[in-house]
Amino acid sequence: MARSSSGIVAGLTVAALAAVGFLAFQAHANVPDDLGKPSGTVSAKASAPKTPKAAKKDPNALPVPSGTGARVVYSLGTDRVWLVGAGNKVKRTFKVTPGTVDPAVGSYAVTSRTGLTPGSDGTQIEHVVRFTQVSSIAIGFSAAVDGTTEAPDPGKKLGGIRATRADGDAMWAFATVGAKVVVVK
Structure with a gap:
């Protein structure tokens, strides 16, 4: 009996992997060619980050938060x-x-x-x-x-x-x- 239940589990695992592989293939085949490319309606300037990642914080800048008033x-x-x-x-x-x-x-x-x-x-x-x-x-x-x-x-x-x-x-x-x-x- 142990052999038959492990055979069933192995068969189900193979079937599940085959189904996932088939669905992945179908998804890949239906991806639009322009997916992930910049669209013509968004300017490069608008999508660029506001501050460069390499920018360093000014060591003289007032800490936030540090209160208000004098x-x-x-x-x-x-x-x-x-x-x-x-x-x-x-x-x-x-x-x-x-x-x-x-x-x-x-x-x-x-x-x-x-x-x-x-x-x-x-x-x-x-x-x-x-x-x-x-x-x-x-x-x-x-x-x-x-x-x-x-x-x-x-x-x-x-x-x-x-x-x-x-x-x-x-x-x-x-x-x-x-x-x-x-x-x-």
Whole structure:
């Protein structure tokens, strides 16, 4: 009995494959000659992609989404800051050197500012704009008075996000207490 049931299964399989092959042949034989070719009614310009696949995203472009209205946008992934004015217009963008402790992604407000003070790493800093704390470590933007923007000691827990002096001046003028700060990935 085992032989007869396996013979039936084999016969059905052969019949099914033959039927599929026949249907595929018929479908292929009835394909119009112009299938897959551009039609005369659609211009090449209209069907071309809007942006080339090889186009690279502008590293200075404001991250989307990053909120609305006047705000400071800080990207953890690119270590870049944007000062965004009314109408979503970028007034300035610049690279920064992050501390060893990052803020969480989210929306904050500037909580305090200090004109000149020693940083937690011992460097004299100016134009400190703080916007949050992580485990009692203040997180904020600043500029070293000596102009350095070197990476901090990875063995220390530091929340200072360092900018050049010129960029620190721009941040100081833009981000007053209560100003919105948006942290993105």
